[in-house]
Amino acid sequence: MINNLSKKYKNILAVNNLNFKINKGKIIGLLGPNGCGKSTTIGMMLGLIKPSQGSVMINGLNIENNRTEVLEKMNFISPYIELPKKLTIEENLKVYGRMYGVKNLKDKIEELIEKFNLVEFKNRKTGELSSGQKNRVSLAKALINDPEILLLDEPTTSLDPDVGDYVRSIIEDFASKKNATILLASHNMNEVERLCDEVMMMKRGQIIDKGISDDLIKKHGRKNLEEVFLKIARG
Ligand code: ADP
Ligand code: MG
16 A cells, blocks of 8 residues: 655656555566656665655555565566576575575576576676666566565566567466556556456656556547547647
């Protein structure tokens, strides 16, 4: 739950008095033009960015004072955190797996490396991978602790359509098997329509509309979510 959350960077009000609640097991899309405050919001939800005002409550705990406890059950993909470049894929997954105290880590790493088609690169340094390959490693890392809550900041932007589609099915599958709660920031409208139960439309640091995508499409008198996005972004 997000209460009156704001972030001011010097004179830029990146997030402006945001309020929302995500129910357990739901996948919520966060849409909005570049610079509207999506990543800042997610960064504050992870305790990576200190809010100027307001609070982030996760499972009833304030993230600022209970970071370790809360983060154990979460995972994420965020542009604020890059995987150590000098470690290989396998080493990176090992480090993160240990940090989260994952049981049967060896099997888990093997499963994820296979799932994300990384077998042939597993001994390559993460800094020497293409952006699409790195992206898949970040996703593998995001699932390493079977998180209850997953915050995904543009998880498929650098993937080709085929891999993007495949990754979407992994996320879909993970969400339904684990009943995970997911916040997904994305510019891919098909992805949002396919994965999300509801979407929040963000503009200039505020949520200006939200709902089930079909309802938003009807309400705005548009043909699809992309047109709703354009209407809101330009309007
Ligand atoms: P989005 O993820 O929706 O593209 P961001 O949350 O990254 O948006 O950025 C929101 C606004 O805050 C933008 O105007 C951006 O320039 C500004 N901003 C983001 N990070 C910083 C920072 N570290 N310092 C100053 N301004 C920032
Ligand atoms: Mg962003």
